[in-house]
Amino acid sequence: NAGVMQNPRHLVRRRGQEARLRCSPMKGHSHVYWYRQLPEEGLKFMVYLQKENIIDESGMPKERFSAEFPKEGPSILRIQQVVRGDSAAYFCASSLLTGTPDTQYFGPGTRLTVL
Amino acid sequence: TQLLEQSPQFLSIQEGENLTVYCNSSSVFSSLQWYRQEPGEGPVLLVTVVTGGEVKKLKRLTFQFGDARKDSSLHITAAQPGDTGLYLCAGGKKNNQGGKLIFGQGTELSVKP
Numbered sequence: 001n002a003g004v005m006q007n008p009r010h011l012v013r014r015r016g017q018e019a020r021l022r023c024s025p026m027k028g029h030s031h032v033y034w035y036r037q038l039p040e041e042g043l044k045f046m047v048y049l050q051k052e053n054i055i056d057e058s059g060m061p062k063e064r065f066s067a068e069f070p071k072e073g074p075s076i077l078r079i080q081q082v083v084r085g086d087s088a089a090y091f092c093a094s095s096l097l098t099g100t101p102d103t104q105y106f107g108p109g110t111r112l113t114v115l
Numbered sequence: 116t117q118l119l120e121q122s123p124q125f126l127s128i129q130e131g132e133n134l135t136v137y138c139n140s141s142s143v144f145s146s147l148q149w150y151r152q153e154p155g156e157g158p159v160l161l162v163t164v165v166t167g168g169e170v171k172k173l174k175r176l177t178f179q180f181g182d183a184r185k186d187s188s189l190h191i192t193a194a195q196p197g198d199t200g201l202y203l204c205a206g207g208k209k210n211n212q213g214g215k216l217i218f219g220q221g222t223e224l225s226v227k228p
Contacts, residue, residue, distance in 0.1 A: 004157075033215060043158070043203065045215035056215060091157050093216075102207060103148060104216060106157035 002027065004094050004107035005074075012113045013082045021077040021110045025094030032075040033104060034067060037089040049075060082114045118142075119206050121219030128194055129227055136189040136202055136222045144206035147180050147187045148216065152201040161189075194226045 005024040013019050025032050034046040048056040049069035060067070064082075069075040079086055089111050093104040120139045128134055138147070146165045150158035162171050164180035164187065171178045175198075177190040187204055201223050205216040 006157075035216075035218075042220045043205075043216075043218040045217070048215055059215070102146070102214070103160060103163045104205075104207075105160060106150070108157045111155075 004092055004105055006090075006092050006107035006110050008110060009108060010111050010113070012115060014115050015083055016081050019079040019082050019086070019112055021079075021090050021092075021112070023075040023077070023092030023094075023107060025075070025092075026096075026105055029094035029096050029105075031095045031102075032069050033093040033095070034075075034077050035091045035093065035106075037091060037109075039088070043091065046077070079112075082112075084114045087112055087114045119204060119217050119219040121204055121222055123222060124220060125223045125225075127225040127227065130195055131193050132226075134191050134194055134224070136204075136224075137186070138188065138204035138206075138219050139186045140206060140217075141185065142206070142208075142217075143184050144208060144217075145184070146207040147184070148205045148207065149178055149187070149189055150203040150205065152203060152221075158203055191224075194224075196226045196228050199224055199226050 007022050030051050032049045035043045036046055037043045045059040047060050047067045052071050064080045066078045089109045091106050091109045093106045095102050095104045122137050148163045149161040152158045162178045167182045167184045169180045175192045179188050201221045203221045204219045207216050208214050
């Protein structure tokens with residue numbers, strides 16, 4: 001039973017380019033969360049999605065960031081026109097959400113470096 | 116703003132010693148999850164506690180959820196070098212549609228042989 005998959009594991013972009021981060025949830029999980037871990041900081045929630053729906057995007061920066069979880073395929077976190085401050089580890093988590101507790105399982109992360 | 120205060124931030128101990136990590140908040144959480152994270156990897160779930168006063172044991176690790184579900188602790192008995200890592204607590208507020216986790220800042224544990 002594969003865990004949460006994320007790719008790429010490492011991504012290098014120059015300022016102004018676009019970054020696309022992919023997340024495949026655990027088998028049977030239909031809820032995906034994205035978190036960001038900045039250097040020397042804790043994990044911060046960004047967005048929560050279910051299939052074809054954004055449920056909570058209260059942690060997403062207002063500009064340049066978007067996320068989707070289509071009916072088929074992985075969830076995508078997209079960062080347009082990247083800046084150096086976007087350099088961080090981005091983690092995806094998935095959950096099953098049947099009763100309590102709603103435990104979230106994390107992927108290995110994508111480390112984004114903006115040059 | 117919901118906050119989880121985790122302490123201590125750094126802990127360096129000798130093999131065989133006991134330690135406790137605390138996670139405190141003014142908010143009530145429906146669940147509290149503890150993770151361990153290795154450098155370059157994602158957080159790995161250790162335990163989830165959901166009932167006030169609940170105690171769970173995982174070998175030498177004991178997790179407790181406060182009666183009011185606002186705080187939690189992780190106690191490690193006879194620490195070993197293999198316990199070295201970043202320990203994270205995360206609080207969840209469940210509603211009918213799930214919800215985000217609020218993370219503490221983490222405790223960086225170093226166990227020296």
